[in-house]
Amino acid sequence: MKMQKFAITDAVLDRSPGQKADISVGNLVDERHGGPITIGYGRYAPGQSLTETIVVDDVMIVLEGRLSVATEAGTVTAGPGEIVYMPKGETVTISTHEEGALTAYVTYPHWRPAHA
């Protein structure tokens, strides 16, 4: 695969299967492209919440808005330019408040086959 640049307008955002909150993700690079990592954008509407056990190492970079991530060890809140690292095996609750959030994410390995 060659070097590539992506913008949010390159992503096709959809709800993950089985996911009820108003949270949409769109992979730009994933298992279809032959590399080891998945890259994408995620959009979180205001007032949403999602609990998930992370099956891959997952890095979220907040681009707009703000979100909170809670584990049994505590809760962090991240805004623009901040990074949340969710190691494989952590159970996290990701929540938005009165504003939503736009994130970029990078995972190793690919999250979609790991979820299946």
Add this chain to the structure above:
Amino acid sequence: MKMQKFAITDAVLDRSPGQKADISVGNLVDERHGGPITIGYGRYAPGQSLTETIVVDDVMIVLEGRLSVATEAGTVTAGPGEIVYMPKGETVTISTHEEGALTAYVTYPHWRPAHA
């Protein structure tokens, strides 16, 4: 390792060894932490240029400013919220113009031992 949040103020930015341009990077998560990926922030002064053959899969998310990345296939320019994916093996020239840039990066595997 547990879930963690990072801000630019958490990073200690330094020039990479042997690197002459005014470009500093700071790992937040790397080979010292037991996971598979490196996470960090990079700061590029205006008018800098760096040519490198990428030895790991490297994802740069532009947080502030703007930078260009050139390969033999062409040049892309990325600004805030945009992502540049540099697959392992690509030779890239990263340049800033009249403004510098602040980036977040995620690599798989760790770039520091791969460089050594």
